[in-house]
Amino acid sequence: MIQIQQLKMKIPHSEEELKEKVVKILRIPPKDLLSLTIKRRSLDARKKPELRYVYTVEAEVRREEEVTFRKEQKAQISFLDPSPGYQLPKSGDAPMKSRPVIAGSGPAGLFCGYLLAQQGYRPIILERGEDVDARIKTVDLFWETGKLDRESNVQFGEGGAGTFSDGKLNTSVKDKSGRGRNVLEIFTGHGAPKEILYDNKPHIGTDVLSHVVKQMRQKILSWGGEVWFSAKLTGIRTEKTWQEGRTSPVLTAVEIQHTKTGKQEMLETDTLVLAVGHSARDTFEMLQEEGIVMEAKSFAVGVRVEHPQNLIDHAQYGREAGDYLPAADYKLTAQTEKGRGVYTFCMCPGGYVVNASSEENRLAVNGMSYHKRDGQNANSAVIVTVSPKDFGEESNPLAGMAFQRKLEERAFALAEGKIPVQRFEDFCNNHSSEEGGHFLPQTKGQYRWRNVREIFPKELAEALEEGIRRFDKKLPGFAEKDAVLSAVESRTSSPVRIPRDVDLQSSTRGIYPCGEGAGFAGGIMSAAMDGMKVAEAIIKNKAPAGERP
Ligand code: FAD
Structure with a gap:
């Protein structure tokens, strides 16, 4: 694979013109260019009003070993080994006693649920708000009349806080693990435009994002996961166990309130991902009462x-x-x-x-x-x-x-x-x-x-x-x-952090603080990447609870 950087193109230009430029730089006949992948595109506005796109591209060519370039092109052209890309860890041996529960279907909870479902862990995602279609109607009504639904609004509901957003997908988080790339690939696999894979300031927009989160939910369901809407985490049950030379609280069940009916239920689980976002103030209060350490x-x-x-x-x-x-x-x-x-x-x-x-x-x-x-x-x-x-x-x-x-x-x-x-x-x-x-x-x-x-x-x-x-x-x-x-x-980031250990669990074992609400992310991308990180920690720790249907 040959990488070419700093490839400047006029605006507008066609895909064909980009290929012609690559062929010219590499001094190969057009038929020898087997594939061309855009890895990055940014806008150079230094010579206003003459603007240029600047590309980094990867070219697969016939007889790569015969391609030569001039000395002055050394900084621009390089030969690359194919990257292995994002790798999931191997499942642990300890059997999971019950299905993992994820509170929150924002980017953190959704991506955590997506990976767990894909790997056969059959997660149950609890979301206090409505599914995205119902939520859009509720939010439109709020904007028209001022009638607020406290459980389903711009902050709460399927897709989380980012559903009604600009959908900027950039992050300052370093991406050595390939998680960021994987997030973008999952988005494009569920309806997002392919430009997000290479634009240096990728953006989706609220209209596309709401479609994408729905598609991701369908995939989770097809893998045996569940998404419960209007279902709020309202409590946790723990028991003290002797571990590593001391007694520690360990999660045994979660309390759920079905917000449309008011019905309460307990669900036994030894794994809870807390991906509740920065606006779940009542949930933070409940966690404080339950003795979860927060700062x-x-x-x-x-x-x-x-x-x-x-x-x-x-x-x-x-x-x-x-x-x-x-x-x-x-x-x-x-x-x-x-x-x-x-x-x-x-x-x-x-x-x-x-x-x-x-x-x-x-x-x-x-x-x-x-x-x-x-x-x-x-x-x-x-x-x-x-x-x-x-x-x-x-x-x-x-x-x-x-x-x-x-x-x-x-x-x-x-x-x-x-x-x-x-x-x-x-x-x-x-x-x-x-x-x-x-x-x-x-x-x-x-x-x-x-x-x-x-x-x-x-x-x-x-x-x-x-x-x-x-x-x-x-x-x-x-x-x-x-x-x-x-x-x-006022909702720029979380006002609290819920500390987590090296294995990403909180002071109460079995609880995984995750995403922006827990203080480990800021924005759609970093929240989604943190969701993947928590899914990896669960996968490493435990074997799936049940058979994949
Ligand atoms: P959230 O997205 O907040 O998701 C948390 C979810 O948990 C919510 O759906 C909530 O309903 C649910 N929940 C809360 N409590 C409970 C409970 N007790 N039980 C069950 N469910 C619960 N970021 C960007 O990167 N780019 C942008 O362009 C951008 N624009 C934005 C525009 C707006 C209007 C808003 C509000 C935010 C924007 N953000 C943007 C920020 C981004 O949305 C957040 O950083 C991101 O969504 C955080 O992800 P999260 O999964 O950690 O939390």
């Missing part, structure tokens, strides 16, 4: 900011995106004079600000876009890190959660349950906006013009204002007076 952790809070998408396109590309370029994005960071880090997060080109609340009388916002990213506005979170020192009660593991709740209550009260929005100029002057400027917010859920600044403690509001002004130096127009701020962006 408060830092996260970030702030506002969501909107600009017209063409302002961002011009700043990043030096021109309109047009038909052949994706809507432009950005990632900005700044340090305030007082030393606070302010940064943009979860940027959604051509997207919508969504009312992402999951508790009564509390309001949180987030961002979402469709696959085409063709909305009029760009939005992203502008957030400031807050640590246990900001929460007030440093010793309480759930203090960060209480801090989030306080901000969300203020946001809810400020605009009577609608999304409070404000022009940036009015935010700086600390008075309510009366109306929008030269463009309007693009939201899912109703909004009202208010003084968003009132939601935040003084120091955080100052940091947000200073951060946005500093971003303007990097992306001109960012601090324009009509930029729209909405709040509160």
